[in-house]
Amino acid sequence: MADDATARVGAASPATSTLTDPVPGSASALPGAGAPGGRRRNGAAVRKRLEIAAFVAPALILFFLFVVWPIVKAVQFSFYKWKGYGPLVDFVGLKNYVSVLQNDVFIGALQHNLIIVVASIAIQLPLGLLIALLLNRRMRGQGVLRTIIFVPYVLSEVIAGVVWLQMLAPRYGVIDTMLGWVGLQGPKQGFLGDPRYALWTVIAVLTWKYLGLAIILFLAGLQSVPDELYEAAQIDGASWWQIQRKITIPMLGPTLRTWAFLSMIGSLQLFDMVWILTGGGPANATTTMATFLITEGTKRSNYGIASAASVVLFVVALVLAVLYQYFILRRDSTATTVVRKKARR
Amino acid sequence: MARMRRAGAAVALATTVALLAACSGGDGDDNTGDNPSEGGKDVTVTWWHNSNTGDGKTYYDKVAANFEAANPGVHVEVNAMQHEDMVTKLEAAFQAGDAPDVYMERGGGELADHVEAGLTKDLSDAAGETIAKLGGSVAGWQVDGKTYGLPFSVGVVGFWYNKALFDEAGITETPVTMDDLYAAFDKLKAAGITPVSVGAGDKWPAAHYWYYTALRECSQDVLSGAVTSLDFSDPCFVRAGEDVEDLVAQEPFNDGFLTTPAQTGATSASGLLATGKVAMEMQGHWEPGVMQGLTEDGKGLGENTGWFAFPTIEGGEGDQSAALGGGDAWAVGQDAPDEAVDFVQYLLSDEVQKGFAELDMGLPTNSTASQYVSDPALAQLLDVRDNAPYVQLYFDTAFGASVGGAMNDSIALMFAGQASPQDIVDATQAAADAE
Numbered sequence: 001m002a003d004d005a006t007a008r009v010g011a012a013s014p015a016t017s018t019l020t021d022p023v024p025g026s027a028s029a030l031p032g033a034g035a036p037g038g039r040r041r042n043g044a045a046v047r048k049r050l051e052i053a054a055f056v057a058p059a060l061i062l063f064f065l066f067v068v069w070p071i072v073k074a075v076q077f078s079f080y081k082w083k084g085y086g087p088l089v090d091f092v093g094l095k096n097y098v099s100v101l102q103n104d105v106f107i108g109a110l111q112h113n114l115i116i117v118v119a120s121i122a123i124q125l126p127l128g129l130l131i132a133l134l135l136n137r138r139m140r141g142q143g144v145l146r147t148i149i150f151v152p153y154v155l156s157e158v159i160a161g162v163v164w165l166q167m168l169a170p171r172y173g174v175i176d177t178m179l180g181w182v183g184l185q186g187p188k189q190g191f192l193g194d195p196r197y198a199l200w201t202v203i204a205v206l207t208w209k210y211l212g213l214a215i216i217l218f219l220a221g222l223q224s225v226p227d228e229l230y231e232a233a234q235i236d237g238a239s240w241w242q243i244q245r246k247i248t249i250p251m252l253g254p255t256l257r258t259w260a261f262l263s264m265i266g267s268l269q270l271f272d273m274v275w276i277l278t279g280g281g282p283a284n285a286t287t288t289m290a291t292f293l294i295t296e297g298t299k300r301s302n303y304g305i306a307s308a309a310s311v312v313l314f315v316v317a318l319v320l321a322v323l324y325q326y327f328i329l330r331r332d333s334t335a336t337t338v339v340r341k342k343a344r345r
Numbered sequence: 346m347a348r349m350r351r352a353g354a355a356v357a358l359a360t361t362v363a364l365l366a367a368c369s370g371g372d373g374d375d376n377t378g379d380n381p382s383e384g385g386k387d388v389t390v391t392w393w394h395n396s397n398t399g400d401g402k403t404y405y406d407k408v409a410a411n412f413e414a415a416n417p418g419v420h421v422e423v424n425a426m427q428h429e430d431m432v433t434k435l436e437a438a439f440q441a442g443d444a445p446d447v448y449m450e451r452g453g454g455e456l457a458d459h460v461e462a463g464l465t466k467d468l469s470d471a472a473g474e475t476i477a478k479l480g481g482s483v484a485g486w487q488v489d490g491k492t493y494g495l496p497f498s499v500g501v502v503g504f505w506y507n508k509a510l511f512d513e514a515g516i517t518e519t520p521v522t523m524d525d526l527y528a529a530f531d532k533l534k535a536a537g538i539t540p541v542s543v544g545a546g547d548k549w550p551a552a553h554y555w556y557y558t559a560l561r562e563c564s565q566d567v568l569s570g571a572v573t574s575l576d577f578s579d580p581c582f583v584r585a586g587e588d589v590e591d592l593v594a595q596e597p598f599n600d601g602f603l604t605t606p607a608q609t610g611a612t613s614a615s616g617l618l619a620t621g622k623v624a625m626e627m628q629g630h631w632e633p634g635v636m637q638g639l640t641e642d643g644k645g646l647g648e649n650t651g652w653f654a655f656p657t658i659e660g661g662e663g664d665q666s667a668a669l670g671g672g673d674a675w676a677v678g679q680d681a682p683d684e685a686v687d688f689v690q691y692l693l694s695d696e697v698q699k700g701f702a703e704l705d706m707g708l709p710t711n712s713t714a715s716q717y718v719s720d721p722a723l724a725q726l727l728d729v730r731d732n733a734p735y736v737q738l739y740f741d742t743a744f745g746a747s748v749g750g751a752m753n754d755s756i757a758l759m760f761a762g763q764a765s766p767q768d769i770v771d772a773t774q775a776a777a778d779a780e
Binding site: 083084085086099169170171172188189190192193194195278279281282283284295298299300301302 | 436439440442458459461462463464545546600601602603604605612745746747750751754757758761763779
């Protein structure tokens with residue numbers, strides 16, 4: 001059966017109107033879209049399909065080449081014991097998955113990723129919201145402030161990582177020097193070198209880096225709250241806090257939920273910052289799933305295990321993304337909900 | 346309108362075809378460089394090495410030019426890269442099945458993997474004469490009795506130290522036993538000097554401590570047995586871990602050693618030694634060169650550079666004068682032309698190795714060239730190497746990336762106080778059993 005587009009194109013020219021069966025209940029069942037039972041297939045229709053195929057093909061080829069194919073290859077590699085070169089011969093079935101899921105370092109990495117997901121949202125959401133609300137008022141130097149806040153986000157993760165690595169260097173680094181001024185001393189191994197503090201130090205640097213993005217997105221969201229609501233609330237005598245709580249924050253809902261989604265996916269795939277700051281150490285205290293698979297692959301030549309780990313990471317991210325979409329983001333897409341309800345009827 | 350649409354379709358089709366062609370065209374277009382030209386027997390030999398700066402680069406360019414002059418029709422395409430870049434590119438080249446004709450091999454398990462994947466040429470017959478001349482040093486580049494690499498520089502690991510700081514702390518004799526070493530730690534600390542730097546962030550510099558104590562604790566039979574059978578059940582391996590635990594408990598290391606890198610930047614382990622912030626560091630024969638690159642004047646520690654061997658361990662079953670070391674060999678890719686084999690033999694000739702020794706580019710393996718090593722510290726190290734009953738290849742190289750990586754990880758965990766001597770053996774055995 002031809003798709004809607006074909007049917008609609010067909011409807012425009014009477015000569016080719018007998019192309020499809022009408023689709024019950026679908027938007028394409030326009031009057032005259034096609035008389036049922038037609039068997040005549042003429043050259044023009046075939047050419048239309050070829051044309052569509054030709055127009056869609058470049059995008060499809062790129063998509064398969066750079067998205068689908070690598071995923072397929074990763075899944076394939078994950079079933080083999082493979083050093084990265086030579087033919088794929090040593091089929092081991094699910095053994096790589098078993099060893100990844102039984103690996104304490106990987107389980108630790110998964111936990112670190114989840115801690116980072118939760119911590120990012122729990123720290124950046126209230127902090128970002130507060131700063132965005134403050135910045136949203138008319139004041140002097142607003143532009144400059146916004147720029148300063150956004151600068152860390154513009155820096156590449158690698159450069160930001162190197163800068164922080166220098167600042168956090170034990171004894172000689174800026175942070176330890178500044179602590180010295182007030183009579184304090186950092187941990188002997190440094191904030192990044194002590195397994196007890198390393199992960200929280202990484203989270204602190206990530207907060208510094210990504211808070212700007214949250215604030216800018218929230219500020220953009222604030223622009224869409226209609227002034228009339230504020231005026232009405234003010235006439236009713238609502239306080240600043242009441243206005244924020246009852247109007248601004250609910251109206252910001254979609255922005256907050258979309259930001260949290262981006263933050264979650266980014267936290268799950270976190271690699272660069274950790275790689276620069278600690279390389280996953282000390283004592284695996286900051287390993288993430290991404291640093292784990294890179295270490296297994298490029299440092300240890302266990303490409304099978306690295307591929308299995310990457311598939312697990314993919315599945316974890318996919319499951320969380322789908323759940324988030326289903327339970328949280330769905331309320332924002334009212335349009336689709338309406339359509340779905342209609343379809344069900 | 347119809348014509349417009351058809352034109353659009355044609356463009357789209359053309360794009361599709363171009364994309365498909367681009368996808369499949371990968372292997373067709375790089376033959377031109379190797380193609381013998383009409384009539385002659387022109388051959389190109391590609392050579393990757395890591396002497397990418399200063400005198401070493403100039404020397405190797407000259408070596409390539411000399412070989413070309415002596416062999417008309419042969420062109421040597423030299424590719425000098427920074428070491429880490431070279432390692433990464435080699436890995437990629439192997440994966441793509443497009444290895445260079447002449448490249449560096451570090452031997453051991455890495456080489457065994459390359460041989461198993463059919464990437465490296467067997468040189469046993471083609472370079473027999475050179476192999477005979479190099480003698481025992483080729484052992485690290487043999488797999489199943491066949492030789493796959495010609496070592497051009499083999500060195501040993503030991504303690505590099507700052508003579509001025511040792512004087513300042515009142516240390517007159519370099520340590521011979523572990524107790525001597527611990528006494529030196531105390532004297533240095535008393536003088537307000539950090540005794541040792543270690544780049545445990547890169548793991549292998551920390552792992553070298555365990556390798557060396559295992560070398561002292563375990564008999565040669567147990568060690569060579571472990572390399573082939575991957576059996577670590579002998580209690581000497583646990584004792585090695587206990588020795589390292591003792592050493593770490595002395596707290597001789599620089600602040601933040603768990604995340605300190607080995608040799609990148611002034612705050613790396615080598616940088617701390619080179620800039621006089623610590624008194625010593627355990628490293629390989631490359632250390633003077635590395636330190637030179639990390640100081641502004643390009644001299645490293647200069648005249649203050651000293652070296653002593655890893656201390657002996659009382660009651661150890663190993664030969665106390667055995668050394669931990671390793672080196673680099675020239676290997677030839679499986680698909681390389683015969684001229685590549687001639688070229689690596691030339692690289693190991695008296696003439697080329699003499700120049701190599703004179704420039705202190707490494708520790709030559711060709712015995713006639715040894716006398717030309719000019720740096721006194723390196724010459725001292727050469728004596729130790731040549732007089733050692735055996736030189737044990739770094740365990741991580743000997744066992745290959747997979748087992749060696751697990752071993753290094755667990756040793757680094759011990760430095761962080763999160764693994765016991767038994768944990769190291771268990772983790773290594775588990776990785777070995779998964780091979």
